[in-house]
Amino acid sequence: MIEPAIIPASDKHTATLIFLHGLDDVGKTWLDEFNAFDIPKSIPYVKFIFPTASIMKISKNNGESMASWFDVYGFDQNAKEDQESIEKASQLLNSYVEEEIKNGISPERIIIGGFSMGGAVALHTALTSPHTLGGVLALSTWLPLLGTFPKALVAGDKKMNLPILHCHGNKDTIIHINWARLSEESFKGMGFKRYIFKEYDGMDHTNWNQEMKDILVFIEQSLPKQD
Template sequence: MTEPSIIPASEQHTATIIFLHGLDDVGKTWLDEFNMFDIPKRIRHVKFIFPTAPIINISKNHGTPMTSWFDVYGFDESAKEDQEGIEKASQLLNSFVEDEIKNGIPSERIIIGGFSMGGALALHTALVSPHTLGGVLALSAWLPLLTTFPNALVAGDKKVNLPILQCHGNKDLIIQINRARLCEENFKAMGLKEYIFKEYDGMDHTNCGQEMKDIIDFIEQYLPKRD
């Protein structure tokens, strides 16, 4: 597997963000995006890790090999899901979390997140992880294996306080807004107290300046600087 792209903390490292790209992309794309919006300059105590997914054959794209966290059969809620691949990728993401914990960063000071399937994987991982995380950033994403929740929740009482920022454009033609709203309904039904859903008018399957500002606010709120 390719080494992740990393932006080290520029002050004392007291928190970490692990952010996953979408289908057929690489970690450096999002490193560049975070740099473009000056997020590491604004939040200097945080280390940013942008892993790159392995290359696998994608069923939806007629078996074409591309970087992907798991196989994809379709993007609407009725599509078959690669449960084994999602669970394996979730273990991989959890291993990045555990590396940070070994390096002295408490799990509550680690936010995981991602765009599209990367955000989907982050949501799933945060809910089933044995660790209580600092939060989740889910951009243009969905909650995979929806029917396995809430039974799949690990340490359910602590997950109720898991901060989640879910962002979605209402003109997204790949992961349609209705799928994101379905996730919103499910998260609220699970009783998550720190769940925020933000919808961006006119945004398609991409990101925008307002969304990146909302991400900065979320990070500053849930990973505040510590002396």
């Protein structure tokens, strides 16, 4: 297991963000991205954790080994899903959450998030976690195992106030915007009151300046500075 890339809080640590990368990537990519937009400087009380996935064989890529949170059979809503490895990834993300709670950060002061498959793990984790978290940052992603919700929702009504920022480009050629919109319909259908879907015109499977600005606003609103 590779150690996560971490940006410690430069002020009194009162909140944490845990963010998962996409397929065939490493945590440091996103550490550099958040640093490039000065996000940690703007919210110095937040600690940032960017884990790196283990190497596994990916069915979609003919069994090729790469860093991945779970096995993938295809990137569209009709593709078979590997429930076991998605749930295992959720347990791993939850273990990072538990570690932060052990260190004195309350669940409401922890945001989890991710890009692409990392975002899928974050959404699944937030909906099945025993904790009601501070928010979810879901970039260029989808809600996996749709059929298991709302049955799997833990902690009932409290989850309906979970702040979720779901960002997606309408020119995404890997995770098509229609799949993201299907997830949007599901969240609204389940009654999530603080779910926000932002669509970026012309954006492919990447991240944009405006999106990173929106992310900072979301973090500041969900994890406000404490005296």
